[in-house]
Structure formats: C-alpha cells, structure tokens
Amino acid sequence: MTLIADAFLILGALFCFLGALGVVRMPDVYNRIQAGTKAVTLGSLALLLGVGLHHPDWWPKLLAVGLFILLTNPIGSSTLARAFYNAGVPVWNKRRPGP
Amino acid sequence: MNMGTVDLIVLALLGAASALALLRLWIGPRSPDRIVATDTLAVIATAMIVFLALLFDSPLYLDVALLYGVLAFVGVIALARAIEGNRT
Numbered sequence: 001m002t003l004i005a006d007a008f009l010i011l012g013a014l015f016c017f018l019g020a021l022g023v024v025r026m027p028d029v030y031n032r033i034q035a036g037t038k039a040v041t042l043g044s045l046a047l048l049l050g051v052g053l054h055h056p057d058w059w060p061k062l063l064a065v066g067l068f069i070l071l072t073n074p075i076g077s078s079t080l081a082r083a084f085y086n087a088g089v090p091v092w093n094k095r096r097p098g099p
Numbered sequence: 100m101n102m103g104t105v106d107l108i109v110l111a112l113l114g115a116a117s118a119l120a121l122l123r124l125w126i127g128p129r130s131p132d133r134i135v136a137t138d139t140l141a142v143i144a145t146a147m148i149v150f151l152a153l154l155f156d157s158p159l160y161l162d163v164a165l166l167y168g169v170l171a172f173v174g175v176i177a178l179a180r181a182i183e184g185n186r187t
Contacts, residue, residue: 006105009105009150010108010112011110011138013108013109013111013116013150014112015115015144016112016113016116016146017113017115017116017119017144019116019139019143020115020116020117020118020120020123020139020143021116021119021134022144023119023120023123023135023139024120024122025121025122028127029131029132029135029136030183031107032123032132032135033138036120036135036136036138036139037138037139038167039185040116040142040143040146041142042147043146044142044143044149045148047109047146047149047150048146048149051149051150051152051153053134053164054153055158056151058127058158058161059153060163061165062149062160063175064165065145065149065161065164065165065168066163068168068169069145069168072168072172073142073172074168075172076172076175076176076179077135077138077175078127078140078181079167079176079179080131080134080135080138080175080178081174082179082183083179083182084131084182085181086131087182087183087184089131090127
C-alpha cells in the first residue's frame with residue numbers, strides 16, 4: 001500500500017512539473033493555458049490520491065479539496081480563455097509566428 | 100517528520116514546477132501570460148500544501164489548502180471579469 005501511495009505521489013509531482021514546463025515552452029497564451037490547466041489538474045489529483053492512500057482517515061477533507069480542484073480549475077481557465085479571446089488577445093498561427 | 104527519498108523527489112519536482120511557473124511569471128511578454136502563470140502556480144501551491152500536510156503529519160494543512168484554492172479561484176474569476184469588461 002505504501003508503494004502504491006509513493007508511486008501516486010511521484011506521478012502527481014511529475015505531472016505538475018510537466019504542466020509547468022508546458023506553461024514555459026508553449027508559444028501562445030491559449031496553448032499555455034490548456035497545458036497548464038490539464039496537466040496540473042491531473043497531477044494535483046494524483047498527489048491527493050497518494051496522500052489519501054498514506055493516511056486513510058483524511059479521506060473526507062481530501063475528497064473536498066480534490067472535488068474543488070476538479071470543478072473549479074477548468075471553469076476558471078475556460079473563463080480566462082474566453083475573456084482573453086473577447087479582449088482581443090491574438091491567436092498564434094504557424095505561418096506568422098509570434099503575437 | 101522524517102523525510103525519505105520519495106519525499107525528497109516529490110519536493111524537488113514540485114519546487115521545479117514552481118520555479119518554471121515563476122519563470123513564466125517573470126518573462127511573460129504580456130499580462131495574460133502572467134495571469135496564466137499565476138493560475139498554474141496557485142494549483143501547484145495547493146498540491147504542495149496538501150503534501151506538506153502529509154510531511155508534517157497534521158490534517159490542519161488540508162483546511163489551509165482548501166481555503167487557498169477558494170481564494171485563488173475567486174481571484175482568477177475576478178481577473179477574468181476585469182479583463183473582459185462589463186460586456187455581460
């Protein structure tokens with residue numbers, strides 16, 4: 001059980017790292033927002049699952065935190081992307097790179 | 100608290116993730132890039148606070164993580180509204 005929990009902890013931290021790497025490497029605001037949101041949400045949920053496997057009596061609070069992240073993070077980033085698009089932030093195109 | 104190898108690896112990965120998000124916050128060409136970096140950094144910080152609860156063996160930090168998530172979400176929605184203007 002401890003081995004599975006440690007595997008989930010490392011997986012979650014790795015996905016958080018990859019999401020942050022995507023935020024740095026992607027060429028556009030919209031690419032950055034989707035890389036950051038999806039990978040970091042998955043990483044946070046895996047890390048919460050690992051913590052819950054280590055301490056089984058913390059499940060209710062961990063479930064609250066996980067459900068909150070799972071519900072609000074995509075809503076927040078979708079709202080941000082729509083606000084950027086409505087405000088006229090340019091969309092990256094391969095033929096004319098750079099906004 | 101006794102830190103093993105797994106804890107060190109997880110802390111190193113989360114610290115590197117925070118450093119990368121802070122790098123985007125630093126060099127972001129325009130303000131939307133910085134807002135995206137702040138959003139990512141808030142979720143990484145929430146995960147890090149949950150991991151600190153495991154590390155310090157105290158469930159009080161879970162409440163701190165939940166409150167931090169709520170405040171980050173409210174801040175992101177307020178920033179989106181401020182960018183979009185009074186269009187709705």
